[in-house]
Amino acid sequence: MEYGEQDMKKLFYPLLILSLLVFSTGCNIGQSKPVQSEDFALGTIINQEVYGANAKKASDEVAVKIKELDELWTINNQGGDINKLNNNAGQGYVELNPETISILKDARKIADLSGGVAFDITVAPLVKAWGIGTDNPQVPAEDVLKKLVTLVNYQDVLVDEATNSASLLKTGQMVDLGGIAKGYIGDMAIEIYKKNGITSAFANLGGNVVVLGNKPDGSAWKVGIQNPRGQNGEIVGVVSVADKAVVTSGDYQRYFIKDGKRYCHIINPQTGYPADSGLMSVTIIASSSTEADGMSKAFVLGLEKGMELVKRYGKAEAIFITNDKKIYVTPGLQGEFQFEDATNEYTYIQNR
Amino acid sequence: MNTRIFKIGDKILIVSIAIIVVILMLLKTVEVNPDKQLTAVIKQNGNLIKQINLNDLKNPEYIHLNDGINQVILAEKGRIRFLESDCPNQTCVKTGWLTKSGDKAVCIPSKVVITIAGYNKQVDIFSY
Structure with a gap:
């Protein structure tokens, strides 16, 4: 059978138009542009990058939820839940938002992992005394710190789920969610993405990273690990991850220097002094962002004990960077960690 | 036929x-290929303050901001930075020069963000 002139033309034009469409949309088919957002909350900057049909709705939902929880948990809001709890210390239970009850329970669980030696939300009286990150940081007197350390005990945070209420056992005790809130909200963001049918996204809550799935092209997300003594954005390595949280605690984010000594914002709940354990940073990679945030406070324990804690927890990989610029990576992460130090100052210790 | x-x-x-x-x-x-065009974007609390093509700059440009916190941003050919800031931690100033796509400097107290448009090739996200 032979095609006529008219048939050829009928076929030719649709083909041309189709090829035009394909060319003009290029390689972007199936890889639509992400919805990117930037918000200021939780005392930091929050970036989201969300792919898929409901991306805008999902990222807006996350932003709204973050602002809600920030209001509830910040110590700058007098009517917030944490202030209610702190102001009522030693005077019995107060009713709180179920979300606050939920994070207090998580905080208890994480503190239990280290017996409170690394992570303890009742460290707040010490945080306040040092004032690190505020306009007037100071070195408190030793006897003051000794007294305040006696107030630190995560087991004194009592939670009654049936009535959505909680209490602090002793007068003067205070809770600070700074060491867990960003982690908790990271997990919440992932839940909101999933609920909206999103399969590829990340949220970066002031350096606490959570990623959902892989990148739209199917490859793993590449998360840069900050050089603790470099400029912001200067890295010492890259971890490739999917469906994970990557949380770093370090001595370089907020600190002050007095008489030549560096005091960082992470307080050792046992000693009452800022962590001084020979580490510059600890990065935890885990499925739960809440737990990763809590575990990153292994920072106060130093290399040996910190690594032991991570091992005992069993559900995380870690990167420890010591004061002498050595980088230690847990065996399970070594395949995913790419050592990339442009400064040539760091040593990657592989066999441990 | x-x-x-x-x-x-x-x-x-x-x-x-x-x-x-x-x-x-x-x-x-x-x-x-936005790399060839080095464009700096300055935003405050999400609102665009200024967009500068860093390749085309002949003379240094000083941008003064004083919405609560006094700040000076300096743009030169191929680079931009927070030069001075009245904020307590000076994190923005310590960030130094931004020179390539994806580079970013943030001042949390003033909610000012300087970004160089485009993507960082090496890394998708930073953990710090």
Whole structure:
């Protein structure tokens, strides 16, 4: 059978138009542009990058939820839940938002992992005394710190789920969610993405990273690990991850220097002094962002004990960077960690 | 059999479609390669303050901001930075020069963010 002139033309034009469409949309088919957002909350900057049909709705939902929880948990809001709890210390239970009850329970669980030696939300009286990150940081007197350390005990945070209420056992005790809130909200963001049918996204809550799935092209997300003594954005390595949280605690984010000594914002709940354990940073990679945030406070324990804690927890990989610029990576992460130090100052210790 | 399938009008149409395709492909290439155009974007609390093409700068440009916190941003050919700031931690100033796509400096107290447009090739996200 032979095609006529008219048939050829009928076929030719649709083909041309189709090829035009394909060319003009290029390689972007199936890889639509992400919805990117930037918000200021939780005392930091929050970036989201969300792919898929409901991306805008999902990222807006996350932003709204973050602002809600920030209001509830910040110590700058007098009517917030944490202030209610702190102001009522030693005077019995107060009713709180179920979300606050939920994070207090998580905080208890994480503190239990280290017996409170690394992570303890009742460290707040010490945080306040040092004032690190505020306009007037100071070195408190030793006897003051000794007294305040006696107030630190995560087991004194009592939670009654049936009535959505909680209490602090002793007068003067205070809770600070700074060491867990960003982690908790990271997990919440992932839940909101999933609920909206999103399969590829990340949220970066002031350096606490959570990623959902892989990148739209199917490859793993590449998360840069900050050089603790470099400029912001200067890295010492890259971890490739999917469906994970990557949380770093370090001595370089907020600190002050007095008489030549560096005091960082992470307080050792046992000693009452800022962590001084020979580490510059600890990065935890885990499925739960809440737990990763809590575990990153292994920072106060130093290399040996910190690594032991991570091992005992069993559900995380870690990167420890010591004061002498050595980088230690847990065996399970070594395949995913790419050592990339442009400064040539760091040593990657592989066999441990 | 008539071998002249296309009439003159058809030929014109085909050629013009081909030209459109080429133009669209070129536009695409420019969009994928923003690196050559180093564009700094300054935003405060999400609102655009200024956008500067750093390649085209001949003389240094000082941008003064004083919405609560006094700040000076300095843009030069190929780079930009927070030069001075009244904020307590000086994190923004310590960030130093931004020189390549994806570089970013943030001042949390003033909610000012300077970004160089485009993507960082090496890393998708930073943990700090």
